[in-house]
Amino acid sequence: MKRIADSTVRRLSIYLSFLEEIEAHGVLTTSSDDLARLGGTTSAQVRKDLSFFGSFGKRGLGYSVPELSSALREILGLGRQWRVCIVGVGKVGSALARYAGFAERGFNVTGLYDSDASKVNHRSVGVVIRSTDDLERDIRAGKYDIAVITVPAENAQAIVDRLVKAGMKAILSFAPTQLTVPEDVELRTVNMAMELEALTFALTNRS
Amino acid sequence: MKRIADSTVRRLSIYLSFLEEIEAHGVLTTSSDDLARLGGTTSAQVRKDLSFFGSFGKRGLGYSVPELSSALREILGLGRQWRVCIVGVGKVGSALARYAGFAERGFNVTGLYDSDASKVNHRSVGVVIRSTDDLERDIRAGKYDIAVITVPAENAQAIVDRLVKAGMKAILSFAPTQLTVPEDVELRTVNMAMELEALTFALTNRS
DNA sequence: CTAACTTTGTGAAGAAATTCACAAGCTCCG
DNA sequence: CGGAGCTTGTGAATTTCTTCACAAAGTTAG
Numbered sequence: 001m002k003r004i005a006d007s008t009v010r011r012l013s014i015y016l017s018f019l020e021e022i023e024a025h026g027v028l029t030t031s032s033d034d035l036a037r038l039g040g041t042t043s044a045q046v047r048k049d050l051s052f053f054g055s056f057g058k059r060g061l062g063y064s065v066p067e068l069s070s071a072l073r074e075i076l077g078l079g080r081q082w083r084v085c086i087v088g089v090g091k092v093g094s095a096l097a098r099y100a101g102f103a104e105r106g107f108n109v110t111g112l113y114d115s116d117a118s119k120v121n122h123r124s125v126g127v128v129i130r131s132t133d134d135l136e137r138d139i140r141a142g143k144y145d146i147a148v149i150t151v152p153a154e155n156a157q158a159i160v161d162r163l164v165k166a167g168m169k170a171i172l173s174f175a176p177t178q179l180t181v182p183e184d185v186e187l188r189t190v191n192m193a194m195e196l197e198a199l200t201f202a203l204t205n206r207s
Numbered sequence: 208m209k210r211i212a213d214s215t216v217r218r219l220s221i222y223l224s225f226l227e228e229i230e231a232h233g234v235l236t237t238s239s240d241d242l243a244r245l246g247g248t249t250s251a252q253v254r255k256d257l258s259f260f261g262s263f264g265k266r267g268l269g270y271s272v273p274e275l276s277s278a279l280r281e282i283l284g285l286g287r288q289w290r291v292c293i294v295g296v297g298k299v300g301s302a303l304a305r306y307a308g309f310a311e312r313g314f315n316v317t318g319l320y321d322s323d324a325s326k327v328n329h330r331s332v333g334v335v336i337r338s339t340d341d342l343e344r345d346i347r348a349g350k351y352d353i354a355v356i357t358v359p360a361e362n363a364q365a366i367v368d369r370l371v372k373a374g375m376k377a378i379l380s381f382a383p384t385q386l387t388v389p390e391d392v393e394l395r396t397v398n399m400a401m402e403l404e405a406l407t408f409a410l411t412n413r414s
Numbered sequence: 415c416t417a418a419c420t421t422t423g424t425g426a427a428g429a430a431a432t433t434c435a436c437a438a439g440c441t442c443c444g
Numbered sequence: 445c446g447g448a449g450c451t452t453g454t455g456a457a458t459t460t461c462t463t464c465a466c467a468a469a470g471t472t473a474g
Contacts, residue, residue, distance in 0.1 A: 017384065107403060251454095
């Protein structure tokens with residue numbers, strides 16, 4: 001299969017969130033033009049994005065909302081449950097563990113890890129916090145599909161290296177630092193500093 | 208000036224964070240090759256990115272770390288203080304208000320707003336929480352350069368519309384929903400759902 | 415059934431971003 | 445001082461992404 005661009009995947013997420021919204025309002029059909037308007041792109045882009053995966057619409061009519069949203073969920077891999085562990089149960093980590101939207105989308109936080117001995121064996125949102133010493137063992141046992149790391153920047157690469165070595169293939173990092181992983185590991189980083197800098201750049205250079 | 212691509216600005220942030228790191232370790236010079244290796248790109252890309260803004264290196268030698276990092280700070284608009292307000296003092300909002308890295312980079316959280324009357328007039332991190340009713344007045348008074356919104360998805364667009372109408376030009380949203388703003392307003396969204404979906408897409412389609 | 419009207423799906427064209435490749439400039443060493 | 449050795453800065457080539465534009469296919473009205 002042709003390599004799908006990152007930007008395409010992002011847009012699919014956006015389309016899906018609209019489809020779910022209008023589906024909840026009982027809308028039955030929509031068009032590439034609607035999706036484009038709401039998603040801030042063009043109708044040609046919407047159709048091109050979808051065309052990588054097949055043909056979902058009816059000419060002259062548009063798309064069936066339930067059909068297309070279901071297809072997108074399948075494409076994005078949301079048609080199943082994912083077992084997620086969170087490494088680093090600080091402010092951000094516990095906020096994430098508590099986040100309801102997580103479970104709704106099929107992401108089950110089934111493991112919490114922290115290196116702070118005073119937190120270990122306590123519970124957060126009904127899940128026992130384990131020592132990071134147990135990480136490798138649990139990952140090797142195949143307990144998780146995705147790891148979310150919310151540890152300080154200075155520990156992040158070390159944790160990532162351990163996760164990767166133990167066989168983790170998908171990592172979402174909230175550490176404000178650039179991380180390196182092998183080609184076959186999927187890493188995404190949520191970096192607020194970078195987003196703020198994009199804002200200040202715009203304010204400084206485009207006004 | 209030629210329009211600078213978003214991807215370029217992102218990379219500049221990455222370069223800067225490395226430069227600051229090695230600067231702290233006393234490293235005095237570096238090369239496009241070093242920056243490329245650490246930032247996961249190519250040396251030609253690094254040089255091209257920098258070339259949009261001028262000529263910062265010495266042929267045969269590379270870049271002066273202090274000079275280049277200072278130049279990048281200036282380019283990214285980090286050479287000054289920015290006044291930030293946070294709208295929505297829930298879990299995420301108060302975690303952000305507390306975040307130390309914020310102030311280090313010149314971002315001063317000087318205003319907190321919430322619509323929940325039971326929070327108003329209480330303090331968080333030394334800042335009094337005001338009612339969102341006061342938002343327009345304070346923005347019009349020019350109190351803030353940047354607004355960070357951490358409100359529920361369903362309220363986000365309404366808040367953004369109010370911010371924009373009152374004259375806010377830069378907004379960072381943590382609401383998991385697509386938002387619309389006029390052309391002259393810079394909006395960035397941190398959307399964890401989207402990042403997770405990029406991961407599950409990769410796990411589903413590339414393995 | 416036919417004609418007018420929609421909207422998709424997709425090659426082709428165009429634009430944008432990345433990579434190549436090399437001349438130009440600087441340092442260092444003998 | 446001159447030549448060998450680096451590394452930058454940048455046009456040109458290439459690749460990737462987006463937009464255009466239109467045939468194909470369906471719908472609706474008469």
